Amino acid sequence: MNAAEELQSGAEASVIPGLPGEICDHAKARGRYLVECFDENGVKQWETEIENLVTTAGKNDLLDKYFAGSAYTAAWYMGLVDGGSTPTYNAADTIASHAGWTENTGYSNSTRPSVSWNAASAGSKATTSTTFNINASVTLAGAFMVTNSTKSGTTGIMYSVGAFTGGSFTAQNNWTVNVTWTGTIT
Incomplete structure (x- = not known):
């Protein structure tokens, strides 16, 4: 059996000209937020998904930590983006500098809520x-994901940020907004 016959289902392979039998595997990291809003009675008011933008700082942090094992931080936090204006996002955004949008802190949690992780499975990992x-x-x-728990804090690494599908949504006092993030390597 040759190397091409041993590929698992769903894997991509290509042969590089001049290198007989060489296999090139491509991996693409993606992330998606699921955001659900419930009123004070637990009735779902709205739901939206976000195909996130992984910032350049987030990509660099991922590569440094995984491949170089440098300064790993397991603590991650979620934040919300204010919809009072029309936010714009840029791969160069950092938690210290994001001119196209502002953080919304209209929640009673004393800090940005911490993220807990499920075990990775089938190339995906979810909060x-x-x-x-x-x-x-x-x-x-x-919504966004960052390594700093301080509301409106400007230090740390912002891994990703994204806009709600369908524009802005409202929430009222005593409602809850639940955010789940799923990362996938394809």
Whole structure:
């Protein structure tokens, strides 16, 4: 059996001209947020998904930690993007500098909610649901993941950010917004 016959289902392979039998595997990292909003009675008011933008800082952090094993941080936190204006996102955004959008802190949690992780399986890794306890009338437009727990904090690494599918959504006092993030390597 040759190397091409040993590929697992779903794997990509290509032969590089001039290198007989060489296999080239391509991996693409993707992330998606699922955001659900519930009223004070637990009735779902809206749901949206985000195909996230992984920032350049996030990509560099992932590569440094995985391949070089440098300064690994297991603590991650979720944040919400304010929808009072129309946010814009850029791969160059960092948690210290993101001119196209602002953080929404209209929730009673004392810090950005921490992320808990499920075990990786089949090339995916997901967070458990992260809950924001809304304490004001807010308009939300997106979510982000960062290594700093401080509300409006500007230090740490912002891995990804993204806009809600369908624009902005509102939430009221005593409602909850739950955010789940799933990363996939394909």
